[in-house]
Amino acid sequence: MVLRKLAGRLRQLGPLTTGAVVATAVLVAGTVLAAALGSTRIAVCLLALLLALAVAGVLRVNLRLLGLRADRREIRDLRVVLDQTQRRVVAAVERQRLDTEDRHRELTDAVARVQRIADRGLRDLRFTVPREVEATVQLFQGLTPRAPMPSSGDYALNPTDLLELVFLVRTGKPRLVLELGSGTSTIWLAYVLEQHGGRLISLDHDPDYANRTRAALHAHGLTGVAEVRDAPLAPVDLDGRTYSWYDPAVLEDLDDIDFLLIDGPPAAVGPDSRYPALPVTGPRLADRATIVVDDAGRKDEQAALQRWLSDVDGLSRGDELLGRHAVLLLNRAAAGELASLSGETRG
Numbered sequence: 001m002v003l004r005k006l007a008g009r010l011r012q013l014g015p016l017t018t019g020a021v022v023a024t025a026v027l028v029a030g031t032v033l034a035a036a037l038g039s040t041r042i043a044v045c046l047l048a049l050l051l052a053l054a055v056a057g058v059l060r061v062n063l064r065l066l067g068l069r070a071d072r073r074e075i076r077d078l079r080v081v082l083d084q085t086q087r088r089v090v091a092a093v094e095r096q097r098l099d100t101e102d103r104h105r106e107l108t109d110a111v112a113r114v115q116r117i118a119d120r121g122l123r124d125l126r127f128t129v130p131r132e133v134e135a136t137v138q139l140f141q142g143l144t145p146r147a148p149m150p151s152s153g154d155y156a157l158n159p160t161d162l163l164e165l166v167f168l169v170r171t172g173k174p175r176l177v178l179e180l181g182s183g184t185s186t187i188w189l190a191y192v193l194e195q196h197g198g199r200l201i202s203l204d205h206d207p208d209y210a211n212r213t214r215a216a217l218h219a220h221g222l223t224g225v226a227e228v229r230d231a232p233l234a235p236v237d238l239d240g241r242t243y244s245w246y247d248p249a250v251l252e253d254l255d256d257i258d259f260l261l262i263d264g265p266p267a268a269v270g271p272d273s274r275y276p277a278l279p280v281t282g283p284r285l286a287d288r289a290t291i292v293v294d295d296a297g298r299k300d301e302q303a304a305l306q307r308w309l310s311d312v313d314g315l316s317r318g319d320e321l322l323g324r325h326a327v328l329l330l331n332r333a334a335a336g337e338l339a340s341l342s343g344e345t346r347g
């Protein structure tokens with residue numbers, strides 16, 4: 001039974017180990033037999049062979065262990081490489097995810113921008129264009145120009161604003177109108193003033209635009225009614241701040257201005273470019289005057305309106321029917337003298 005178990009175990013071993021076991025058994029048996037028979041030499045020889053077999057066995061086991069250690073090191077190195085590769089793959093996937101998120105955000109923003117533009121375009125088509133067309137029709141119904149009217153481009157007053165401007169001048173019949181910023185509005189104003197005998201002085205800081213407006217006045221036969229003055233921008237000091245505004249020297253011969261249109265200088269010349277209009281022209285305004293401020297919804301113009309309304313006695317807001325301008329009414333008789341906003345610019 002024991003022998004069968006042993007044989008079964010031996011069968012599980014490899015052929016080399018089985019050979020070694022068998023050789024060991026033979027050598028041990030041989031050694032015992034030789035010793036028993038008194039053959040010492042043979043016994044010693046067999047013992048030496050047994051020893052050699054044992055040393056070979058130990059060597060083999062050592063070699064196996066060395067191989068195992070090398071395998072373990074290799075496995076450890078492989079695991080490090082695997083970890084690094086895994087980390088690199090995760091980082092690449094994360095980068096890709098963030099990139100995709102960025103692209104998605106950019107795309108969503110672009111779509112929203114296009115949507116806003118399309119909405120504005122649609123709104124313009126549905127409301128602004130018909131409104132401006134109606135205003136243009138009304139303008140030309142009230143007045144027949146003697147020459148082609150210059151187009152109201154980006155910089156000019158909109159037809160709706162022009163329509164109310166023409167209405168205010170036609171009904172108010174001012175004697176002297178001062179316009180800050182010349183253009184198409186100069187021609188329209190001049191036509192209306194011609195009807196009741198008023199006069200228009202228009203300032204322009206840009207000699208090219210001043211010349212264009214002069215040429216248009218000439219073509220329409222309005223040079224007797226309106227004059228365009230070159231007014232280069234100059235530093236204007238007010239309340240400790242310097243503004244870039246029309247050189248006040250060009251206003252020296254003007255008094256009792258009863259209508260002021262503020263449509264220049266353009267915002268591009270500097271911040272709060274239109275604020276000096278009232279402080280500088282204030283002393284030259286008539287006791288009763290109407291002031292129209294274009295682009296009244298813009299931040300700088302809003303701030304200027306607030307300051308004027310709180311600083312200038314007798315100044316109040318008038319009614320606005322159409323457009324994006326503001327109307328101010330000056331009534332000095334009711335409120336006393338206009339505060340001496342810019343004594344230095346006059347004196």
Ligand SMILES: C[S@@+](CC[C@H](N)C(=O)[O-])C[C@H]1O[C@@H](n2cnc3c(N)ncnc32)[C@H](O)[C@@H]1O
Pocket residue numbers: 153154155156157180181182183184185186203204205206209210263264265266
């Ligand atoms: C708002 S614009 C004045 C427009 C004028 N009141 C009108 O309604 O026709 C103010 C100034 O901008 C300048 N300007 C006018 N048209 C321009 C244009 N198309 N490009 C650049 N500047 C312009 C002129 O110097 C003008 O005095």
